Structures are given as C-alpha cells and as structure tokens.
Amino acid sequence: MPKQQQEAGAQQGLVSQQWAGPLPPPGALAQFDSIIPNGAERIMAMVEREQQHRIDQESAILNATIRDTRRGHWIDGAVSILALAGCVLSVYLGAHPAVSVALVSLPVVAIIQAIVRSKSNGK
Template identity: 40%
Template structure:
C-alpha cells in the first residue's frame, strides 16, 4: 500500500473550494437581484412598504427607539428594565434618589435657618443700638442739652429708616 496520492486526488480539495466559492458567489448574486427587485417595488409602490412595515416581525427587525427622561427617577418601564438586568437595581436607584433628595432638602433647610438667624440677629442689634441711643439722648436732654439729644434721635431715626429701606431692596447681580 502506497501513501502516494494520484494527481486526481490532490486536485479534489482545490476543486471543492472552487465549487464552494462559486456557490457563494451565485448566492450573493441571487440575493442582490432579490434586494434590487424589492427596492424597485417599494419605490414604485409605497403602499407595499406601508403594509410590510405594519408586520410585527418586520417592525421588530427595523424599529429603533430612543427614550429620554428628565428628573431624579427613570420612568417605570425603564426601572423594570434595570430590575430585569440586575435584580435589586430598581431599589438601589430609588434609595439613591431618596438620599440625594434628602441631602438637597437638608441644604435648603440649613440655608433657610441661616437666613432667619441673620435677620433675627440684625433686628436685635438694631433694637439694642436704637435703645442705647435713646437712653444717651434722654440723658443729654435731662441735663439740658436738648438740641444735641434731638440731633441724636434724628440721626438714629434716619439711619434706621435707611437701613430698612436699603436692606429690603432686592440685590442686583452684576
């Protein structure tokens, strides 16, 4: 028994390869012909395209959907998708949103308390200064220096009125 191959046996793989390549080329050519005929039919008859696009199988192959949302939470359908991909993800997203909202509310609450504290402190300081000036003016008036006492009171009242009027005007941004 000889292990030598005849020229016919050696050329068989090459022939098989050539046949396979020819079949691929024929198949591709046939697909191109079909695609051309479909495209031509759709261009000349748009009603066919409309009917094809109403087929659920075609819709699932062709449809591309983009969705957007604005706000702290995604819409329920998107939350369900997250949950399907990663169990527990929806709960984590809700917890994260609640934590972020709590932090935001805490910041606002702190800022509001600071504003109220500043206003209260300013009112008390204004009261103490006014009361002190009135006591000093009363002492000067009691000692007989009524012009100076009247001047102190007038300056005090003008200063208070100015502070309240200017302090209440909205601040403009540059």
C-alpha cells in the same frame, strides 16, 4: 439577492430616551432592574436620599435665615437704645439740640426703613 442590494435596503436607527426629574419611567426602571441586580431598588434609594438631602438643605437655609434675622433685630435694638440714651445724655449735658435730633433720628429712620422693607418684601 446580491449582497449590495441587501445593504442598500438596510436601515439603521438610533433611539434615545431621556426624562426629567429624579425617577426614570417605569419601563426604564424595569430595564435597569434586569441589567443591574436590584437596580430599581437602588435607584429608588438614591432618589429618596436626594429628596431627604434637599429637605435638610432647605431646613438649614431657613434656620440660618431666621437666626440672621433675630441677630439683626437684637443689634438694631441695641443701636436704637444706645442712640436714645445718647440723646438723653446730650440733653442732660446741655449739648446743642442738633445732637439730640441727630441721635433720635437714627432709630426713627431705622424703623421707617424696616417698615418699608417689610412692605416691599410682602408683595
């Protein structure tokens, strides 16, 4: 057969493999292991470290959220107590009743707002 006819009949192909997730399929792991010494073990160790990192990050985010929420509760409570104390003081000093109503409305509005937010976040 002439060389030109052999080249005309030859075909080339390209094979591509991809996977989703941290681990390749078992066949690919075996290939990595044959190319790189302890390749599969190294990939498994990398995946385990990545998983632990994700767990640590989620835990840190959750703890920060809890701390921020607690801090907000303490600040809100302090502002409410100060507003109520100001209301009592304004009544004692004989200030206009609108001052007392304004000071009392601050914690009441904050409590209503917190209830509405908790109901909307619960959905």
